Amino acid sequence: MNISSPLDRVRIILSHTSHPGNIGAAARAMKTMGLSSLYLINPKAFPDKEADVRAVSARDILEKIRVCTALDEALDNTVLTAAMTARPRDLSHDVFNARQGARELLRYARQHPVALLFGTETSGLTTAEVSKCQMIIHIPANPEFTSLNLASAVQVMAYELRMALIENDEPVPLAGFPANFNELELLYAHLEQVMIASDFLDPQKPRLLMQRIRRLFGRARLEKEEVQILRGILTALGKRW
Template sequence: MNETVSENTILDNILIVLVGTTHPGNIGAVARAMKTMGLRRLHLVNPKRFPCAEATARAAGADDVLYAARVFDALPLALADCQWVVGTSARIRGIRWPELAIRECGEQTVAMAGNGQVALVFGREHSGLTNEELDLCHAVMRIPTNPAYRSLNLASAVQIAAYEIRMALPDEQTAEPTTPISSDADAISVSEREGLYRHLEESLQEIGYYDPEKPKKLMRRLRRFFNRANPDRSELNILRGILSAAQKAARRAPDPPKCKDALRPTGR
């Protein structure tokens, strides 16, 4: 069944998350960039200095966005209630995450925000997001730039992303904020998804399939698999039920399997 979702609801469901921002002026400039495109919700993870007069000065009239910003000690806490998360990266990395073009990211962000909270995550000015932080994201978004000079100011990157979000709003919302969007009340949050991954890791250890001392890339690959599948709440409950049953069976076994036995080829 479709329901009418207002532009304000969509924009209020979109979080801009800044991780480890070192320059307070950049926080103010980001608040200004957000307000020009109608975004209001700013989450800060371990900013070096905030609140700060320089941030207020650079906000240039977007004080309401700045003063409403919430500060968190860790990224998972900032994303806890989000159902869809996109990280940003300018670097080419050895690890591959699902990628979205900037325009596609704007369109998907608007579509997903009709159903619940979503977040765009921006990293540190000089080093960006860590691989572990990107593991929390469903996809990675890159802004196309000059290959010879890829560096974008943090506020500029947010401005471009916010513009694409604004452009993705249906035309009729510009004057009359209504658009039909499918309801997805069963979408799971980041905290629920992280609970699944913890349960999965514990279960794999108990059945002898996963050795935390030699993790390689197993959990990261499983994260990517489930992020692509994007299970809803009923599917999540099925998965966790299967994991719980596997744990109970492993605990009843007279000789619990060792990791090396579980991974040994069977010869078939």
């Protein structure tokens, strides 16, 4: 596909990553969501076999990776960069959650390059690094255990960027062809007749039985074919009465 997507303009930047496996896993996480632009700042080990293993089929992203020696180099030409952090800062920027942050980044990425900056596995980003960003994004987490794996954090953000891209146009599609009113009424009449014939329903004391049945099948939003199946069952069961 050669059509340019806003996701092509979102750089993922990993600063001082310790474990090359996380770089590979981050590449895979990006590719599943349609991102492709990965930058590293002074990785401890890259290239590395463990990165290749964890990238699986996302090695094309590893091959195009940009390895930089300073943050400024990685941020070249970007218009907006978000620092990913779990900790509150003394001098804090506006803090967006993952969803809000992805939407905000994407607003810009529709026309301009933007970046998401991730710190090291153990200590995150430095204050100097955060100070070069324009916003902070945190991923809501269990307050008693906030330690997301680096590649998992990339996965969540890549997912939210993709969701931000496809929002507005994804209603749950119908799986089948819905039955219409007339078909449903015939089904209810058929069911009632069989229930009366089998003495399950006493027409003198119907209680709320048919209403409950209607409520049950109403919730199911029956399809045409399902009405046919149910009526087939009723015909088979009813034929000896």
